[in-house]
Amino acid sequence: MSASSMPASSPLGAPTLPVVTHAPGALEQQEQRRKSRKSWLLLLPALLVVVIAAIAPLLTILWVSFWRTDGLTLQRTIDFTAWRTVLSDPTFYRLAWSSVQTVIIVLALVGVLGLAAGYWLARFVTNRKLQALLLLLAILPFWTSYLIRIITWQPLFGNSGVINFLLTQLGLPPMELFLYNQRAMIFAMTSLYVVFVIGPVFWALSRIDPEVIAASRTLGASAWTSFRTVELPLARGGLVVGLFFASIFLFGDYATGRLIGGGTNPLLSDAISQYAGSGQWPIAAALAVVLFLLAIICLTIFMRVYDLRNEL
Amino acid sequence: MQLSQGQKAFRVAGGIIFILILIILYAPFFIMGLLSFAERTTAVFPPADFSFISYQKLFNPTNFDLYRIPGEPLVNYLRPIGLSVTLALLTSIIATVLALMAALAFRERFRGRGIAFYLLLLGMVTPGIILGLGFRLFADQIGLPTGWKTTGLLTHIAWTMPFGFIVFLVFLNRFDRTIEEAASVLGADSWTVFRTVTLPVLAPGVLASLLFGFTLSFDEIQRSALVLGRDQTLPIAIIGATTVRITPVLYALGSLIALVSFAFVAFYLLFFERERRRFYGGTVAEDDEEEAESTEGAVAA
Numbered sequence: 001m002s003a004s005s006m007p008a009s010s011p012l013g014a015p016t017l018p019v020v021t022h023a024p025g026a027l028e029q030q031e032q033r034r035k036s037r038k039s040w041l042l043l044l045p046a047l048l049v050v051v052i053a054a055i056a057p058l059l060t061i062l063w064v065s066f067w068r069t070d071g072l073t074l075q076r077t078i079d080f081t082a083w084r085t086v087l088s089d090p091t092f093y094r095l096a097w098s099s100v101q102t103v104i105i106v107l108a109l110v111g112v113l114g115l116a117a118g119y120w121l122a123r124f125v126t127n128r129k130l131q132a133l134l135l136l137l138a139i140l141p142f143w144t145s146y147l148i149r150i151i152t153w154q155p156l157f158g159n160s161g162v163i164n165f166l167l168t169q170l171g172l173p174p175m176e177l178f179l180y181n182q183r184a185m186i187f188a189m190t191s192l193y194v195v196f197v198i199g200p201v202f203w204a205l206s207r208i209d210p211e212v213i214a215a216s217r218t219l220g221a222s223a224w225t226s227f228r229t230v231e232l233p234l235a236r237g238g239l240v241v242g243l244f245f246a247s248i249f250l251f252g253d254y255a256t257g258r259l260i261g262g263g264t265n266p267l268l269s270d271a272i273s274q275y276a277g278s279g280q281w282p283i284a285a286a287l288a289v290v291l292f293l294l295a296i297i298c299l300t301i302f303m304r305v306y307d308l309r310n311e312l
Numbered sequence: 313m314q315l316s317q318g319q320k321a322f323r324v325a326g327g328i329i330f331i332l333i334l335i336i337l338y339a340p341f342f343i344m345g346l347l348s349f350a351e352r353t354t355a356v357f358p359p360a361d362f363s364f365i366s367y368q369k370l371f372n373p374t375n376f377d378l379y380r381i382p383g384e385p386l387v388n389y390l391r392p393i394g395l396s397v398t399l400a401l402l403t404s405i406i407a408t409v410l411a412l413m414a415a416l417a418f419r420e421r422f423r424g425r426g427i428a429f430y431l432l433l434l435g436m437v438t439p440g441i442i443l444g445l446g447f448r449l450f451a452d453q454i455g456l457p458t459g460w461k462t463t464g465l466l467t468h469i470a471w472t473m474p475f476g477f478i479v480f481l482v483f484l485n486r487f488d489r490t491i492e493e494a495a496s497v498l499g500a501d502s503w504t505v506f507r508t509v510t511l512p513v514l515a516p517g518v519l520a521s522l523l524f525g526f527t528l529s530f531d532e533i534q535r536s537a538l539v540l541g542r543d544q545t546l547p548i549a550i551i552g553a554t555t556v557r558i559t560p561v562l563y564a565l566g567s568l569i570a571l572v573s574f575a576f577v578a579f580y581l582l583f584f585e586r587e588r589r590r591f592y593g594g595t596v597a598e599d600d601e602e603e604a605e606s607t608e609g610a611v612a613a
Contacts, residue, residue, distance in 0.1 A: 032421075035420045035421075035422065036420070036422035036423055038417075038420070039417035039418070039420050039422040039425075040417070040422065040424075041417075042413045042414065042416055042417035043413070043414050043417045043428055043432075045409075045410050045413060046410040046411065046413060046414040046432060046473060046477070047414075047428070047431060047432070049410060049435070049466060049469050049470050049473065050431055050432060050434055050435055050470060052466055052470075053435060053443070053447055053463075053466040053467050053469070053470035054434045054435040054438060054443060054470050055431075055434065056446075056447075056450045057442075057443055057445075057446025057447040057449070057450045058434075058438065058442070058443075058446055060446050060449045060450040060453060061442065061445060061446040061449065064449050113329055113333060116325070116326050116329045116330075117326065117329050117330040117333055119326060120322075120323065120326025120327055120329065120330050121330060124323045124326060124327070134330070134334075136578075136581070137334055137337075137338075138330075138333065138334065138337070140574060140577060140578070141337045141338075143523075143527050143573060143577040144569070144570050144573045144574065144577075145530070145531045145546075145547070145566075145569055145570075145573070146531055147531065147533060147547050147550050147551070148344070148550075148566040148569055148570060149340050149341075150340075151344075151550065151554060151558065151562060151563075151566060152340035152341075152343050152344045152347075152563070152566070153340070154558065155343060155347055155357060155563075156339065156340060156343050160357060161357050162343055162357045164357075165357045165358065191333075191336045191337065194333055195337070198333070222316070223315075223316045223318055223319050224318060248436060248437055248439075249440075251439035252439035252440030252441045252442065252534040252535075253440075253534065254441055254534065255533055255534075255551060259551075259554060269439060269441045269534075272441050272442070272445060273441055273445075273537060273538075276445050276448075276538060281449060284445055285445065285449070288441070288442045288445055288446070291439055291441075291442060292438065292439065292442050295437070295438070295439050296437075299437055311482075312478070312481045312482055312485055
């Protein structure tokens with residue numbers, strides 16, 4: 001957080017001279033209050049947006065999850081129908097589990113691949129210009145539309161798509177691995193979100209003074225030991241930053257699952273959008289509460305592993 | 313440096329992983345470019361016939377003579393593109409102003425600082441579909457009509473503002489406040505100090521925040537699907553088109569968007585780097601590099 005050092009508000013051991021008219025630190029306290037008020041005024045517009053577009057919606061969801069629908073109209077009563085449905089039907093448990101599973105697998109893949117790629121770029125590419133170019137190439141796709149990237153999946157991996165065309169040209173049997181199943185979805189998500197990890201890992205590693213590693217090697221550490229004990233802990237910050245942002249996008253991503261997963265293994269996010277689409281608001285709301293809790297648990301774990309505020 | 317066997321193996325493996333990632337990242341763009349010239353269908357590779365007709369359809373969506381494939385859906389992307397650009401511009405400007413104000417507030421210690429920090433990030437960390445659903449329900453309850461000017465714009469600001477906020481925190485934490493003090497000692501009032509000292513030094517942060525706002529808003533689908541009412545942004549139109557039938561027009565559109573955004577972002581990053589060097593970088597190699605890297609790290613995140 002901000003390193004700007006404010007003067008301590010009240011000095012210890014105030015002098016006991018008899019002519020003191022103000023209580024010690026009173027002026028500073030007043031100044032402190034003035035600054036506090038100014039800070040809140042500056043924050044006001046941003047917080048207003050957060051209240052209207054985030055806090056109120058979240059509370060509304062919690063509220064609506066206790067309503068019920070009669071036909072297509074919402075009944076504002078306290079009713080546990082939606083929750084009873086969600087909690088008693090094994091389908092929803094499977095849904096939640098497959099969401100959690102997908103997130104874990106994708107984050108693991110993205111983490112390992114991103115760490116390897118970022119580490120390689122930081123340590124083994126010594127030409128500065130080439131390094132900068134490769135880094136640019138690796139993060140550039142983040143700035144283009146992700147929808148544009150996934151709509152090419154079908155012509156790329158479809159039964160008569162590019163991959164199978166190339167395979168048959170090489171005299172190999174065609175495959176049906178990468179469209180409309182969970183594997184395809186996980187592969188697509190990995191390719192979408194690996195971008196988040198490479199950059200931060202690279203920056204975290206290039207902040208390490210090469211002398212530190214050299215020193216650990218001189219002191220007799222093997223390459224593996226110095227990687228494990230020196231570089232990995234330092235890369236951790238970048239890795240967690242990347243995974244944090246990847247999971248922010250991942251939890252709410254229903255389009256990838258629908259377009260590439262083909263709805264065969266729906267995620268919670270997709271189920272929410274489908275229930276909302278068919279006017280079953282209370283069930284959508286109840287599932288949203290579950291998804292929100294899952295996301296918060298995941299992000300809290302990341303903050304425990306590494307306090308992201310250190311990176312600010 | 314002498315490399316051990318393990319390191320040599322890792323160098324090869326890491327290089328292969330990196331190259332594979334680049335292939336997976338960029339192959340779709342090349343395929344898309346190729347398919348945008350397919351005349352009829354993109355489901356079978358290689359396409360049977362090539363032409364510019366998809367680009368013509370993209371720019372003349374109401375010219376019915378161009379549509380010769382039986383059952384071909386008629387899609388007009390021009391209006392959604394216009395709306396998405398407008399929304400993204402408005403979002404990025406408003407979100408950047410709000411984020412800058414909020415980040416400036418965080419230069420002081422004040423009561424409730426910790427909770428305010430987490431509240432400001434709420435619009436970013438909550439899964440998108442939840443915010444879309446919640447805002448839609450909330451708007452229905454208070455009788456606010458959904459549309460891009462109301463719920464859409466607010467949703468996009470709440471989503472992109474935290475990114476700008478983080479960018480500004482990173483820049484402000486490396487900000488030398490003595491230059492502000494110098495200006496005010498020399499008689500500048502606080503607004504003049506902000507306008508002539510603080511803002512120019514923060515210029516790269518402003519650029520980064522605007523870029524985040526624009527890109528994230530332009531591409532936003534998770535939150536938008538339920539809050540836009542009858543208005544159609546580009547991502548919504550694309551999703552709609554994919555549920556009907558994917559035609560080469562979509563790839564023509566995708567190719568153009570990819571080209572424009574690559575050119576724009578590359579140009580923007582160069583400009584950003586120049587601005588950053590003006591205030592944060594230059595001669596003292598060691599210190600400078602560290603600072604540059606940590607700020608860029610946050611930007612890319």
